[in-house]
Amino acid sequence: MTALDPALVVDWFAAHARDLPWRRPGFSAWGTLVSEFMLQQTQVARVVPILEDWLRRWPTPADLAAAPPSEVLRAWGRLGYPRRALALHACATTIAEQHGNVVPEDVDALLALPGIGDYTARAIAVFAHGHRHPVVDTNVRRVIARAVQGVAQPGPPNARRDLPAMAALLPEDLVAQRAFNAGTMELGAIVCTARAPRCGECPLADVCAWRLAGHPEPDGPPPRRQARFEGSDRQRRGRVMAELRASDVPVSEAELAQVLPDPEGRARILAGLERDGLAARSEGGWSLPL
DNA sequence: AAATCGGGGGG
DNA sequence: CCCCCAGATTT
Known part of the structure; x- marks a missing residue:
C-alpha cells in the first residue's frame, strides 16, 4: 500500500x-x-x-x-x-x-x-x-x-x-x-x-x-441481494405515511383499507408505525403524531 | 453480524 | 430489472 x-x-x-x-x-x-x-x-x-x-x-x-x-x-x-x-x-x-x-x-x-x-x-x-x-x-x-x-x-x-x-x-x-x-x-x-x-x-x-x-x-x-421493494412492508409503511401526511383530519380505517386491503397486513403496519412514533390512533382513525 | 427502515436515481 | 445511495439502530 x-x-x-x-x-x-x-x-x-x-x-x-x-x-x-x-x-x-x-x-x-x-x-x-x-x-x-x-x-x-x-x-x-x-x-x-x-x-x-x-x-x-x-x-x-x-x-x-x-x-x-x-x-x-x-x-x-x-x-x-x-x-x-x-x-x-x-x-x-x-x-x-x-x-x-x-x-x-x-x-x-x-x-x-x-x-x-x-x-x-x-x-x-x-x-x-x-x-x-x-x-x-x-x-x-x-x-x-x-x-x-x-x-x-x-x-x-x-x-x-x-x-x-x-x-x-x-x-x-x-x-x-x-x-x-x-x-x-x-x-x-x-x-x-x-x-x-x-x-x-x-x-x-x-x-x-x-x-x-x-x-x-x-x-x-x-x-x-437487497429485498424487493415492491410488495414489501417498507412500501406499505410508505403508503400509510403518505396518506397521513396528506390529511389534516384522522384517516379512517376504511380509507386505509383502500391502500392496504389485507386486514392482517394493515394491522401489522399500523402497529409498527405506532410503536415507532410515526402514527397515532385518534378519534375516527389514524393521524400523524401531534 | 444481520435485519430493519423509503423511495427514487441511473446503468 | 437491479444495484446503490454523505447510515443509524435494533436484534
Missing part, C-alpha cells in the same frame, strides 16, 4: 467540487447537521430542495424543537426513512435544552444525540466546526478500498477498521484535512462510483492500486 498523496485529492476537489448549499460560505452548523440527517441514505439531488425549505422555516434548533412532529413529518415529505425526521426533531430539542441552542463541537457530545452515529458525528465536527477527524461514508470506504487496498469493493462497514484507515491518510493541516475528507467523499460520489467508475477523470488514476492491478473483480462471496 502506497501512501497516497492527499494533495491529489485536495487539488482535484478545489477544481471540481459541486456547488452545494452546505458548501456556501457562512452556511450554519445547524444547517450542516440538518443536511447530514437528510443525506443518510438519500441522494444529494433529492435533499437539496427539502433542505432549503427546512432551514428557511426552522433556522435554529429551537425553532424546530417548537414544531409539532406532524409538521416535521410533513416537511420531511418523501425523503424516506421518516424515523430520521423524528430523530432530527429530538436532536433539535436536546440541543436547544441542553446545549444552549448551539450545535456541539465534540464528537462524543454529537454521538450522544439521537440519530447521530459514527459518520454523522464526525461529518459535523469536521465540516461545521473544522475539527480534525476521519470522516468515513460509503464513498470514502470505496475510494480507500480501490486506491489504497487495490480491491474492487470495500468489506462490510466496520468503524474499528474504517476510521483508522482514513485517519492514516489524513493530512495534519486543519484546512487540508477538511478538504481531504470532503474531497474523498466527492471523488467517490462523482468519479470513483460503485457501478461505472470514471477512471479517466480520476486524479488518483496513476497511483490507484486497483487500477494498477488491472481492475480485479470482487473476491469472496457475493453480497446478499
